[in-house]
Amino acid sequence: MADPASNPAPPPSDGGVSEKISLAEIFLTFLAIGATSFGGGVVAYLRASLVTKKQWLDDEEFLAALEISQALPGLNATNMSVIVGDRLRGIPGAVLAFAGMTLPGAAIVLALGIFYASNSGNANINAVLKGVGAASVGLLLAVTLQIGHKQLEHRLDVTLVALTLVLVSFVHVPLLYVLLTVGPLAILLYRPHPARPLSPDRSGIDKKPAD
Amino acid sequence: MKLLHLLGVFSLLSILAIGGGTAVLPEMKSLTVEHEGWLSDSQFRDIYAIGQLAPGPNMLMVIVIGYRVAGFLGAFVAFAGFFVPACIIAIVTSRIWDHFADSPWRLAIQRGMAPIVVGLMLAGTIAIARTAIVGRDSQICLAFAAVVFIALYFGKKINPALLILAGGVLGLVLLR
Structure with a gap:
């Protein structure tokens, strides 16, 4: 379009x-x-x-x-x-x-x-939710890798994935600052360039979770 | 005062939710558990699990967070705060989007943001894992997660809802 x-x-x-x-x-x-x-x-x-x-x-x-x-x-x-x-x-x-x-x-x-x-003290309810929570981790990882497997093939993309992950999960930088720094950096790295035309990537489009 | 606070936290999360709900999970946990102290780690996991058990978007879990903080009014404020700002942005952008149909920057934004979204979704997965795979049952929980991952990633078209339900049933048997 x-x-x-x-x-x-x-x-x-x-x-x-x-x-x-x-x-x-x-x-x-x-x-x-x-x-x-x-x-x-x-x-x-x-x-x-x-x-x-x-x-x-x-x-x-x-x-x-x-x-x-x-x-x-x-x-x-x-x-x-x-x-x-x-x-x-x-x-x-x-x-x-x-x-x-x-x-x-x-x-x-x-x-x-x-x-x-x-029913906050109910052992049965806690056990069910614990099981659902554990299963969700497997679901989240599968969905993320299905969407992201293309991003994990190119070195620049892997670097950006890893940078974002480390900043959020391990350095605990607030999301706002991550988006305001890594976002413009990534867009600049992929800026329009006549010698390097980009094509739209619609892979994984149906796999987005109902999050 | 609590309602205003809820509104502030969830409307901030709404406009930060680039890449969807999973991508904003670490920030939601950081704000609601660590900063505000509205929930414990395990309550955050339980409420995420409740979101998984209902139809529609999992992020409707914000309703339960709001309910815990300030009752029914809190539930409504968290819901409106989390969904209305993003919806307004979506409608406005969609109406002006065609003006940028030919801009090469559109693709640059798409390509540049894609790896960031994947990184944020991995961070979201880790945020849930840190609350769900802990304690004395952590090895059983890790096994659950691994089985679900293998079934969905390598298996043929299995409805994830069935695996989530199986997790609940197995939890009742093994994690009590």
Whole structure:
């Protein structure tokens, strides 16, 4: 989508299919995703619903929205929800898409949290959460390496990964300072250069966790 | 006062969450456990585990942190603080994004930030590991983590939710 001439399809906000999509349908669609996306990979759920089933977006538009989501702060799941909701029906669409995506999980998390707080000494609950916590470490490492294996092949990338990791995990530098120093440094190292054109990297795009 | 404090901490985390929830976990733990003393290490792990057990984004765990600090109002403030700033940034950026469609800096930002996000996600993994693989059961916990990692990284399309649930069941049997 870097070259508009190669992508003549009009943006969805310019009318067409989006005129017919009701706010209720937006809410219910995202509610279904929010209530069923267990175990990570919410992007895969979003694509199956928004591109394949509902056809509210084509693949290019989906990937363009995902590119924005990943470049910005916030979770892919919620960034994608508000961006797609906004493109379909403006701010009300964004609010309802966000509400649908988060409300089922929020209600369950709150219920579990209240239960947890009122049973703090319960050995069974502690044992279950300990097991889930340990399993999560394996899940997090697998997802990180699946997304990052390309970054671990080039020396410059490995250096930046290691620098970030050491600063955050071992030197305990606040994240703000890490982002404000290593971020510009990395972008400068990859600055646009006529002799070294960059191509977009979309590997691992479906593997982002539902974090 | 506590509510304002919650709002400040979680809206800061919201705009720092470049690379998503896992990437901001070390900072969340550092602020909520070490700086504010709202939680212990093991409570942070438990609340992260609760986030894993619910559908939708795991980062809805911030609701439980808010609830522990200031009840239902705290839960709402942590939720709004963590999600609203990032959502506003996403909507505004998406509306002006097309103006930068041809800028070569867009790719430079993508390529430059990618390894930083991977580094932050590794740091997030370590932050959870430091709370989850400790104490007298640390070897059993390490074995859990290793089995899940091998199954997901080398195995064929297994739903991670099943492995998370299996971790809970095995925990009930082995970690009591």
